[in-house]
Amino acid sequence: MAHQSTLIADNIEQYLHEHENKDLLRFITCGSVDDGKSTLIGRMLHDSKMIFEDQLAAITQASKTSGTTGDTVDLALLVDGLQSEREQGITIDVAYRFFSTDKRKFIIADTPGHEQYTRNMATGASTASLAIILIDARYGVQTQTRRHSFIADLLGIQHLVIAVNKMDLVGFSEARFNEIVDEYREFATNLQAPDIRFVPMSALNGDNVVNRSEQTPWYFEDGQRYEGKTLIELLENVEITRDQNLTDLRLPVQYVNRPNLDFRGYCGTLSAGVLRPGQAVKALPSGKTSRVARVVTFDGDLDAAYPGQAVTVTLEDEIDISRGDWIVSADAEIPLSNVFSADIVWMHEDALTPGKLYDIKLATRDLAGQVSAIEYQIDVNTLEKHATDALSLNAIARCEVELTAAIPVDDYRTSPGTGSFIVIDRLTNVTVGAGMIRGVVNAREQAVTTDWAAFERDLNALVRKHFPHWEAKDIGSLLGR
Ligand SMILES: Nc1nc2c(ncn2[C@@H]2O[C@H](COP(=O)(O)OP(=O)(O)OP(=O)(O)O)[C@@H](O)[C@H]2O)c(=O)[nH]1
Numbered sequence: 150m151a152h153q154s155t156l157i158a159d160n161i162e163q164y165l166h167e168h169e170n171k172d173l174l175r176f177i178t179c180g181s182v183d184d185g186k187s188t189l190i191g192r193m194l195h196d197s198k199m200i201f202e203d204q205l206a207a208i209t210q211a212s213k214t215s216g217t218t219g220d221t222v223d224l225a226l227l228v229d230g231l232q233s234e235r236e237q238g239i240t241i242d243v244a245y246r247f248f249s250t251d252k253r254k255f256i257i258a259d260t261p262g263h264e265q266y267t268r269n270m271a272t273g274a275s276t277a278s279l280a281i282i283l284i285d286a287r288y289g290v291q292t293q294t295r296r297h298s299f300i301a302d303l304l305g306i307q308h309l310v311i312a313v314n315k316m317d318l319v320g321f322s323e324a325r326f327n328e329i330v331d332e333y334r335e336f337a338t339n340l341q342a343p344d345i346r347f348v349p350m351s352a353l354n355g356d357n358v359v360n361r362s363e364q365t366p367w368y369f370e371d372g373q374r375y376e377g378k379t380l381i382e383l384l385e386n387v388e389i390t391r392d393q394n395l396t397d398l399r400l401p402v403q404y405v406n407r408p409n410l411d412f413r414g415y416c417g418t419l420s421a422g423v424l425r426p427g428q429a430v431k432a433l434p435s436g437k438t439s440r441v442a443r444v445v446t447f448d449g450d451l452d453a454a455y456p457g458q459a460v461t462v463t464l465e466d467e468i469d470i471s472r473g474d475w476i477v478s479a480d481a482e483i484p485l486s487n488v489f490s491a492d493i494v495w496m497h498e499d500a501l502t503p504g505k506l507y508d509i510k511l512a513t514r515d516l517a518g519q520v521s522a523i524e525y526q527i528d529v530n531t532l533e534k535h536a537t538d539a540l541s542l543n544a545i546a547r548c549e550v551e552l553t554a555a556i557p558v559d560d561y562r563t564s565p566g567t568g569s570f571i572v573i574d575r576l577t578n579v580t581v582g583a584g585m586i587r588g589v590v591n592a593r594e595q596a597v598t599t600d601w602a603a604f605e606r607d608l609n610a611l612v613r614k615h616f617p618h619w620e621a622k623d624i625g626s627l628l629g630r
Contacts, residue, residue: 157352174384177273177306179297180283185314189283189352190259193381194248196359249486252385262293265322267300267529268496271583274301275569278389279308281380286319286349290332296529302340303492303545303585305565308387309337309345312380317351321364327374332353339345339532341562343388348380370380393456398422398430399559399567400476401512406461412459413617414445415470418514420566422478424462429479432470433557437466438479469614471623473514475557475567486591488556490524493540493548493572497581501540501572507581509552511570515622518552540582549590554623562583 258273260266263452274280280301284294284601301309311333319325326349328457334383337345349355349365355361359381361369369377378386399421406414431438444451454460462476470476477483495501496528501520509518525534526546526617540546561568571583601624609624 151613154589170388171252171254173254173256174279174387174389174628175256175277176279176281176384177260177270177277177301177443178210178281178283179270179290179301179446180314181262181285182295182445182573184206184262184283184285185352186259186283186305189281189312189314189350189358189380190246190257190357192352193257196355197248197250201209211339213230215335216348232547243489245602250381250385255384262297263286263527264293264296265543267296267297267545270297270300271304271494271496274304274306275583277301277304277306277382278392279310279387280306281310281312284311284313284333285312285328286315286329287506289329290336291528294333295532298332298337298340298342299527299529299532300545302342303494305562305585307344307392308389309340310380310383311344311347313347313349314352316349316365317354318358321349321356321362321505323365323367326368346376346383348376348383350380394421394564395423395456396421397481397564398424398428398476398478399512399564400424400462400477401514402470402472402474403513404472404620406565407618412463413467415461415476416459416461417476418459419454419456419563420512421456424460426450430464430476431479431481432468433475433477433483434485434555435469435474437468437470439466439468441465469610471540471613472620473512473516473623474513482509483557483559484589484590486553486558487520487553489558489586490588490590491548491550491561491570491584492527493520493546493550493582493584495542495544495582497574497579498542499574499581501582503548506575508573508575509550509570510573511556511566514556516552516554516556517575518547520551521551522549524548530561547587550584558586558589560588 153304178186178190179300215273226283246257246259248255249341258277260270260273280297282294282297282301284290298309311330313329316326322531343439349356351362352358356364357368361379368375372470376383400415400417400419402415403417406412406416424441425443426444428441429438430441437606441461442465445463446456446459493501503520503523506517506519509516523537523540526537526540527534529545537546559568568586570584570586571580572584573579574581606624609621612619613623614620
């Protein structure tokens with residue numbers, strides 16, 4: 150690979166070490182057909198020298214037969230890998246691609262821009278910290294621009310980079326760029342994303358992608374209106390560590406590890422907050438409190454664990470905690486409810502029907518539930534709200550979700566890991582939707598009543614307490630099955 154680092158040849162150990170310790174930015178690219186998304190990704194890979202020599206030779210050859218760029222190498226061919234896509238000329242799936250610079254590692258979720266691929270975009274956006282929204286300088290802010298921005302915002306992406314592409318076709322005009330920036334800023338008053346940047350570029354010629362362009366001196370000289378950074382500089386410098394919620398401890402328990410009578414550990418991936426030995430915690434939904442004794446990992450005990458880390462926690466007291474429960478700070482005030490409101494992206498051809506029972510997977514908890522009401526559907530193009538009875542594929546709607554048991558309810562914007570869920574069809578086991586919780590609705594009487602006898606409840610509680618590794622479900626959450 151023609152990577153720029155001379156360390157690869159001189160000191161591979163050192164190179165790998167440096168590489169391992171770079172931080173990682175996950176981002177998504179959004180653009181309409183022909184805005185230049187594939188060309189841009191190809192350009193980033195090419196100019197950051199992450200292309201294998203033989204790949205470059207192959208696309209140079211292919212550019213002559215199936216490219217759209219005349220004599221220059223068509224970098225879009227590098228990413229438009231799928232045969233069917235090349236035939237149709239459009240991007241159809243979510244492809245994840247990797248590249249790195251001296252400062253950072255990057256994973257790009259390359260998603261198709263068409264409306265019928267809204268679910269793909271939502272999937273790609275769900276793990277991204279930043280979205281590049283491509284705009285063709287000739288056309289300015291389009292319906293698709295608004296749709297992509299809205300979906301990125303819905304998924305809680307905090308950093309948006311508006312890449313005004315094809316500046317070569319408008320003579321690198323400062324006035325045209327400003328016009329698009331103003332237009333976008335006006336629209337963005339509807340968005341929650343706190344950090345929005347703009348960059349004028351030409352993916353085809355490489356202006357302001359990795360290398361600074363001489364064609365846009367006004368962008369670099371201004372200093373007031375624009376930061377004057379190339380796209381890669383923006384990606385390298387965007388501050389993402391502060392995006393993490395380090396305040397509200399959330400450890401959804403994945404598994405209770407009880408190898409012998411002397412050890413009872415709760416395993417899970419920390420979804421928010423910082424976990425330390427000695428910390429006062431409580432289990433939810435039971436509300437029972439204790440203190441953290443140890444934070445155990447494969448590599449030894451930790452003094453502190455951070456979001457994304459997989460840990461096993463032991464507590465000073467023996468309290469009943471099972472898979473699906475959360476360990477949170479003892480003074481956290483998290484509402485418990487079986488009803489909440491959420492934005493749902495529907496991902497299946499069979500429409501979502503209110504009243505139908507689905508399996509809901511929320512953090513590590515599986516339970517049954519239904520959409521009890523659709524408050525409104527959002528037209529992803531106009532952002533207007535309208536009433537509907539059912540949600541078809543790719544629809545996005547604010548819904549009221551009713552579960553068969555009360556659970557702690559988190560807001561997606563504060564804690565994405567515990568404030569989101571997926572909807573699973575109970576017969577086919579296929580994921581049919583994804584939801585972001587927006588708020589709690591007061592608990593409601595269960596529509597379905599149970600016929601569990603008292604001794605069955607006692608037995609269930611006993612089994613869950615003494616044999617947590619059997620992972621018996623709480624029968625309270627199985628109502629209606
Ligand atoms: N003049 C000019 N043409 C560009 C630029 N960027 C891309 N193009 C051209 O625009 C056309 C579309 O580019 P692609 O990269 O295939 O567009 P895309 O957005 O990936 O399109 P899909 O894969 O269909 O979604 C191609 O002919 C590119 O060569 C640019 O900065 N300037």
